[in-house]
Amino acid sequence: MIAEARLADGTRALVLPLRPSDREAIREGYEHLSAETREHRFLSGVPHLTEVMLDHLVDEVDGIDHVALALVVVGQGGEGMPVAVGHMIRYPDRPGAADVAVTVVDGWQGRGVATALLAELLRQRPEGVSRIMTTVAADNPASLAMLRRLGPATVTRVGSNLEVVVDLPDTEPPPGPGGT
Amino acid sequence: MSAPGESSQSRRTEVGYPTPAESVARMFYDRVRATPDVEAYRFPRDGGWESVTWAQAEEIVRPLAAGLLALGIGPEDRVAIASSTRVEWLYADLAVTCAGAATTTVYPTTGAEDVAYILSDSGSRIAFAEDDTQVAKLRSQRDQLPDLIRVVTFDGGADGEWVLGLDDLRALGEKYLADHPTAVDDAVDAVRSGDLATLIYTSGTTGRPKGVELPHSCWTYIGAGAASLDILSSDDLQYLWLPLSHSFGKMLEAVQLQIGFPTAVDGRLDRIVENLAVVRPTFMAGPPRIFEKVHSKIVQTVEEEGGVKGTLFRWAFDVGDQVGRARLEGRSPGPAVRVQHALADRLVLSRIRDRLGGRIRFMLSGSAALSEDVAAWFHAAGVLVIEGYGLTETSAGTSIVRLTDPVFGRVGPPINGTEVRLGSDGEIFVRGPSVMRGYHNRPEETAEVLSEDGWFATGDVGEIDPQGRLRITDRKKDLVKTSGGKYIAPQATEVMFKAACPLASQMVVHAEGRNYATALVALDPEALAQWGRAHGLAGLEYPELTRHPAVRAYVQGCLDQVNARLNRWETIKDFRVLERDLSIEAGELTPSMKVKRKVVETTYRPLLDSMYPS
Numbered sequence: 001m002i003a004e005a006r007l008a009d010g011t012r013a014l015v016l017p018l019r020p021s022d023r024e025a026i027r028e029g030y031e032h033l034s035a036e037t038r039e040h041r042f043l044s045g046v047p048h049l050t051e052v053m054l055d056h057l058v059d060e061v062d063g064i065d066h067v068a069l070a071l072v073v074v075g076q077g078g079e080g081m082p083v084a085v086g087h088m089i090r091y092p093d094r095p096g097a098a099d100v101a102v103t104v105v106d107g108w109q110g111r112g113v114a115t116a117l118l119a120e121l122l123r124q125r126p127e128g129v130s131r132i133m134t135t136v137a138a139d140n141p142a143s144l145a146m147l148r149r150l151g152p153a154t155v156t157r158v159g160s161n162l163e164v165v166v167d168l169p170d171t172e173p174p175p176g177p178g179g180t
Numbered sequence: 181m182s183a184p185g186e187s188s189q190s191r192r193t194e195v196g197y198p199t200p201a202e203s204v205a206r207m208f209y210d211r212v213r214a215t216p217d218v219e220a221y222r223f224p225r226d227g228g229w230e231s232v233t234w235a236q237a238e239e240i241v242r243p244l245a246a247g248l249l250a251l252g253i254g255p256e257d258r259v260a261i262a263s264s265t266r267v268e269w270l271y272a273d274l275a276v277t278c279a280g281a282a283t284t285t286v287y288p289t290t291g292a293e294d295v296a297y298i299l300s301d302s303g304s305r306i307a308f309a310e311d312d313t314q315v316a317k318l319r320s321q322r323d324q325l326p327d328l329i330r331v332v333t334f335d336g337g338a339d340g341e342w343v344l345g346l347d348d349l350r351a352l353g354e355k356y357l358a359d360h361p362t363a364v365d366d367a368v369d370a371v372r373s374g375d376l377a378t379l380i381y382t383s384g385t386t387g388r389p390k391g392v393e394l395p396h397s398c399w400t401y402i403g404a405g406a407a408s409l410d411i412l413s414s415d416d417l418q419y420l421w422l423p424l425s426h427s428f429g430k431m432l433e434a435v436q437l438q439i440g441f442p443t444a445v446d447g448r449l450d451r452i453v454e455n456l457a458v459v460r461p462t463f464m465a466g467p468p469r470i471f472e473k474v475h476s477k478i479v480q481t482v483e484e485e486g487g488v489k490g491t492l493f494r495w496a497f498d499v500g501d502q503v504g505r506a507r508l509e510g511r512s513p514g515p516a517v518r519v520q521h522a523l524a525d526r527l528v529l530s531r532i533r534d535r536l537g538g539r540i541r542f543m544l545s546g547s548a549a550l551s552e553d554v555a556a557w558f559h560a561a562g563v564l565v566i567e568g569y570g571l572t573e574t575s576a577g578t579s580i581v582r583l584t585d586p587v588f589g590r591v592g593p594p595i596n597g598t599e600v601r602l603g604s605d606g607e608i609f610v611r612g613p614s615v616m617r618g619y620h621n622r623p624e625e626t627a628e629v630l631s632e633d634g635w636f637a638t639g640d641v642g643e644i645d646p647q648g649r650l651r652i653t654d655r656k657k658d659l660v661k662t663s664g665g666k667y668i669a670p671q672a673t674e675v676m677f678k679a680a681c682p683l684a685s686q687m688v689v690h691a692e693g694r695n696y697a698t699a700l701v702a703l704d705p706e707a708l709a710q711w712g713r714a715h716g717l718a719g720l721e722y723p724e725l726t727r728h729p730a731v732r733a734y735v736q737g738c739l740d741q742v743n744a745r746l747n748r749w750e751t752i753k754d755f756r757v758l759e760r761d762l763s764i765e766a767g768e769l770t771p772s773m774k775v776k777r778k779v780v781e782t783t784y785r786p787l788l789d790s791m792y793p794s
Contacts (some may be wrong), residue, residue, distance in 0.1 A: 044675030101772035
């Protein structure tokens with residue numbers, strides 16, 4: 001299923017499911033992220049994605065408990081450029097709760113990409129998930145603000161990170177500023 | 181960035197402070213005029229201690245300042261000092277300030293490449309270098325330092341050309357003064373409060389160190405603010421060993437100029453205990469590490485002695501603690517406790533104080549959080565350790581516990597004239613005359629932390645209690661701080677290690693509140709199995725391999741490579757290999773594989789503790 005999205009500035013984008021064949025693109029894409037973007041993604045220093053990580057983040061995407069989507073912006077000439085990847089993954093021991101992680105390439109941060117991708121992740125979220133439980137770096141206010149827009153959020157500081165719990169509204173989530 | 185508009189709490193101490201001097205140079209001149217014959221500095225010489233008065237200090241500083249002028253140093257030009265704490269550091273710094281120039285501070289332990297970076301980023305034109313070691317570092321980087329016209333060494337060998345001795349500089353200055361008798365006075369007169377006084381480099385999570393620009397008004401305000409606290413007087417005697425390259429040490433230098441108490445200077449850490457008994461200071465400042473060290477050394481000695489002495493010691497501290505707590509709560513202990521305390525004090529507690537020279541009125545802990553247990557232990561012995569709070573960006577002076585309202589685990593109300601408020605997420609914002617002008621040549625990074633209306637975002641998180649005292653609870657940025665007050669960016673080390681060690685799956689660097697960094701290492705199952713096969717350990721399962729000495733030695737080898745590239749305080753002194761990889765099931769990773777650092781640290785607390793023998 002390919003969804004269409006529009007960013008805040010009107011840029012057209014497509015949101016499509018991550019496939020096992022995207023493994024090399026994900027590996028390669030990670031290499032071009034800034035140190036800060038990488039740190040915000042894993043909350044740890046990760047120089048390269050390892051095979052174990054790629055197995056989990058690409059091969060184990062099943063569309064049931066683990067939804068992973070990529071956002072591709074469409075240029076003026078119709079050319080596609082992948083700029084973000086997002087995951088929503090159910091907790092093994094908490095069927096009603098899922099973790100989210102959205103990574104946007106540095107040049108496209110601050111333009112509503114994550115908001116658009118997150119809106120689509122929510123629409124396609126694992127069945128029965130009504131709560132987001134995730135961790136973001138305390139020096140990453142953009143991610144926190146994005147999560148807060150999803151619904152009532154509880155934020156707890158743990159060290160240099162924030163534990164964020166968002167109870168998702170029952171109805172279809174409202175489209176973000178750039179969502180379709 | 182924006183100011184903390186939706187601030188939930190703010191605090192400003194509404195008491196005035198004396199009008200600050202125009203400049204640090206002026207503070208020094210005023211001090212010399214006010215008390216010329218009073219002791220200024222005391223320093224070790226030929227196995228004993230020597231002193232200079234303020235007038236004598238001026239006689240030393242003036243020709244050095246003139247020497248800098250003779251070499252072409254002008255207003256706000258940068259002059260670096262790469263030295264440990266010693267009286268020559270202070271002379272050099274005062275000479276720089278009296279020449280109207282600005283000091284760039286360099287830790288003597290900083291590596292040659294970083295020294296070159298700091299000197300070239302700051303545009304330093306002259307560098308004071310303590311000895312041949314410091315000179316060698318500069319010489320090895322000379323190609324990178326075209327602006328550095330001269331090096332002046334305290335103890336090292338001079339070459340009469342690029343490297344001068346302190347005496348050479350003095351001779352230059354005396355000659356210059358003969359031709360221009362008012363040159364130094366004129367330079368001092370010309371310094372304005374907004375001129376740059378100090379550039380101190382601090383490192384963050386990413387990127388190179390940033391130069392914090394502190395104008396004269398920062399230090400003169402710190403002096404005036406400290407004077408208004410009424411905690412120190414000209415009758416005090418300070419023992420100063422802190423690195424003057426650090427803002428905490430620089431701050432004490434400014435406070436001394438304002439208040440005028442004498443200071444005994446010796447930066448050699450291994451001399452502290454011996455020196456305290458001789459100098460008998462009334463006041464000393466340090467990072468928590470030093471208080472922890474004294475505490476653990478005494479406790480250990482007593483435990484080793486055991487027997488009746490050990491029993492007596494524990495009883496005395498128990499009594500001391502009861503009295504200490506009563507004092508903190510403003511109660512007076514009951515008569516029975518008072519009698520016991522008099523005995524405990526005579527037998528044990530006074531001896532602890534004697535080891536600190538016997539005259540200490542209080543000690544100041546800053547630059548990292550002091551354990552409340554350690555503070556309470558000192559207090560039981562009758563020594564009050566108060567905490568203060570400040571960053572290099574706030575001239576190391578934002579808040580301090582008052583002697584009239586002693587408390588542990590708090591860093592006190594703001595210094596008079598400083599405003600503190602909390603953002604909606606608890607981040608501490610500071611506004612006032614101690615706040616830096618900005619990061620040197622980094623307008624974007626400055627704008628990230630300093631709002632147009634003067635609020636500085638500290639990156640620390642805290643609370644303000646009903647009495648208006650600040651408590652630091654956390655740090656916003658992912659930096660950990662050792663008990664020595666040094667920042668470590670764990671993620672930077674983790675990246676380097678994982679890049680260097682093909683077996684690594686995860687590393688969690690641990691250092692918060694500890695005196696050195698250690699790490700937990702998890703290995704990649706596939707990579708480990710493969711390595712095992714290649715090294716004749718094919719039969720072993722994962723947990724056995726993680727315990728195998730050959731694996732440990734291999735990981736140690738990788739770590740050694742990483743340590744060689746780290747600053748000394750960042751190096752990983754010890755590590756433990758976990759018997760399983762971090763997992764989502766155990767809650768150490770979120771399902772999307774984010775590492776939950778605190779969960780890991782809590783789960784493996786005993787393993788971490790085992791790397792810090794008490």
